Amino acid sequence: MSLYMIRARLQCLGIPTRFFKGNHSAYSSKKDCASLQSFIPFMKLLENRREQANRSILVQVQSADSYKELYSYCSTLGIVKDMFHYREGTDPSHFILIEFEEQSHTNNVLRESTYLIDGQTIPTSSHFLWFRAANRKSPKLKQNKSACLLITNGTAMIKDDKLYEALSKCETISEEMEKLHELTKLNEMGSRLRFLTARQVEGLMSGLFPKARAYPFGSSVNGFGKMGCDLDLILRLTDEKEKEHSRLVYHCKASSSSERSANQKNMEVIGDLIYLFLPGCTQVRRILQARVPIIKYHHQLTDIECDLSMTNMSGVYMSDLLYMFGEMDYRVRPLIFTIRRWAKEVGLTNSSPGRWITNFTLTLLVLAYLQNPPNSHPVLPSLNSLVRSAGPEDAFVTEDGTDCTFARDLRKLTFAKSNVGSLEQLLVGFFEYYCHFDFNSMAVCLNEAVHLTKPDHSPMYVVNPLEKGLNVSKNVSHEEVERFKCEVKNAAWVLESQNDGRLTGLFESGRRKPLSRINFTESTKSKRLMNVTTLFKEAEDEEQTEEYKNDTMASQVKSIRKETKERIKMLEAAMGQKSRR
Known part of the structure; x- marks a missing residue:
């Protein structure tokens, strides 16, 4: 617990x-280091959460105070273990998530629940219910004093002003980083709601496919998710292996088209089922021509954006790998949360797809740095060392032959932790590391924790750790790589030059820049570069009042600014020549 x-x-x-x-x-x-005694392997964690969702129901109520009466009513049908409250919407609707002691108790509740027989609703059964007022025929309920809500308003996200107020009370940057992680990470309520949302999809498919599983993957489960993050799901109709001893075999319908075409048809039908029959599911969009066909929808009752696909399990295994790295050292997640926040503040990442650096790419950049920090011992081992430590139970290969085998139990690893640097030191080290990284000729690779020569001319090349032939940063443009290099240099001197040593100073330096006025379309590349130049002109104006720790630091800042301006001029000239062609 x-x-x-x-x-x-x-x-x-x-x-x-x-x-x-x-x-x-x-x-x-x-400073939770995920002690070896309490470590839970990723796939076991998913199974525990899935069983927890099977024992749970979500009930819409009049207000948070309805929990006492709801507890009394549900106690007549089963043993209530825990209750959690949240509200959703501007004119808030209130919900209480109830977990029962046994799944049989939940099944009993669902059997005793009813439909409104009015001819206008479709009588679908799910774990999503609402609690109506008692009528004259309803038996009188006894109030139970043991009823309580473990969480109230559990999905509320902290506002920026409250977040920065909390950070300002910390004494060091390291403490600020831990506080940022603590206040913004996905909480217990958020995790439970995401697995209950996945359970609804399984229930939809269970009639024809009783072994169907909807696996959450990505930020919802890998330990790097923040409050409000999307829910990525992989739907598997069955993961059961063939029983070679059985002589009775199910008749099944053979696919009459290619695997991709069949997948698209299946997804189209599933999209219709979600839209027509699943309560709370709205804004259903079928994106079937994408490399990986997906169904996107919004769940009104849980307020979660969902992406459903039927691809192989590589996404789940990648989440397993990231989860492992996050569990190895307590500093990993606060560091990644801080760098992601910084990237958002300076405009390096964007919620819309495009040519920007994604949070996934940024996470791999941080992990690669932690595997090989300059002038220090590694914080994390290479992926290949995990592969060498893998046992027979760790062998996983996808249908398309992708080998996803690596050690999945921290208790069996022999990696010696000798890096004792503070979070602040690791943060500064990250910016300095990528200040000097040669993106023009080198690729980032987590498999052997070494720099590799780029196999193609992509502006940034980050090797997919599991599908090694893929570049996870293939979408990133040359311009965005140059901006990343400029921003890491700027962040490095901001952290080194400020006397008070505040993490908020790093974020505020990004918010002072007029990034919201930059046009990201192809036709205005040169104009965007001019806007970046104005950032450094502004910095020159502020240089007269900027105080530095020493003359060496002032000289380094001046050198960085000069080098950056020269690089921008070269880019402007190159873009001008390209536009004249």
């Missing part, structure tokens, strides 16, 4: 928790 859950239960019982050490996060206390 997590520290958060223990604290919540003590509070429900009226027991003071001021002497109970631990923070308010759902999973980990401060």
Whole structure:
């Protein structure tokens, strides 16, 4: 049981928790290193969460105060284990998630639930319900004093002003990074709702496909998700292996088209089923011509954006790998959260697809740096060392032959941790590392933790750790790579030059830049470069009042600015020649 859950239960019982050490996060206390004794392998974690969703229902109620009456009613049908509250919308609707002790108790609740027989609703069964007012025929319920809500308003995201106020109370940048991670990461409520949303898709398919599984992957489960992140799902109709001893075999319908064409047809039908029959699912969009056909939809009841595909399991195994790296050292996740936040503030990442650096690419850049920090011991091992430590139970190969084998149990690894640098030191080291990285000729690779020569002329090449022939940053343009190099240099001198040593200063330096006025279309490349130049003109105006720790630092800042301006002029000239052609 997590520290958060223990604290919540003590509070429900009226027991003071001021002497109970631990923070308010759902999973980990401060500097949680995911101790070997409590480590849960990724696939086991998914299965535990799935079983938890099978024992749960989501009930829309009148208000948060309805939990007492709801608890009393549900207690007549099963043993209630935990209750969580959240609200959604500007004119908020209130919801309570209930987990029962046994799945049989949940099944009993669903059997006793009813439909409104009015001819206007489709009688679909799911774990999503609403609690109507009692009528004269309803038996009187006894109030139970043990009823309590472990979480109230559990999906609320902290606002920027409150976040920066909390960060300002920290004494060091390292503490700020931990606080940023603690206050913005996906919490217990968010995780439960995502697995319950996945459970709804499984229920939709269970009639024809009783072994169907909807696997969450990506930020929702790899430990790097923040509040409000999307839910990525891979739907598998079955993962059951053939029973060679069985003489009875199901008759099945053979596909009459190619695998891709059949996949597109299946996804089109599933999209129709989601749109027509699943309560809460709206804005269903079928993107079937993409390299990986997907169905996008919004779940109103859980307020989650969902992407559903029927591809192979490589996305799940990639999430497993990232989860492993995050569990190896408590510094990994706060560092990645901080760098992602910085990239968002300076405009390097974008929520819309395009030629920008994605959060996934940025995460791999951080992990590659942690495998080989200059002048220091590694924080993380290479992927190939995990492959060499793998046992027979770790062997996974996808249908298309992608080998996803690597050690999945931290307790079996022999990697010696000797890097004791602070989070602040690792943050500064990241910016300095990529200040000097040669993106023109070198590729980033996590497999052997070494720099490789780029196999093609992509502006940035980051090797997909599992599908090694793919470049996960293939979408990134040359201009965005140059901007990344400029921004890491700027961040390095901001952290080194400021006397007070605040993480907020790094974020504010990005917000002062007029990035919102930049046009990202192809026809205005040269204009965008001119806008970037104005950023450094502004910096020159501020240079007279900027204070530095010493003359050496001032000289380094001046050199960086000069080098960056020369690089921008070269880009402007190149873009001008290209436009004249």
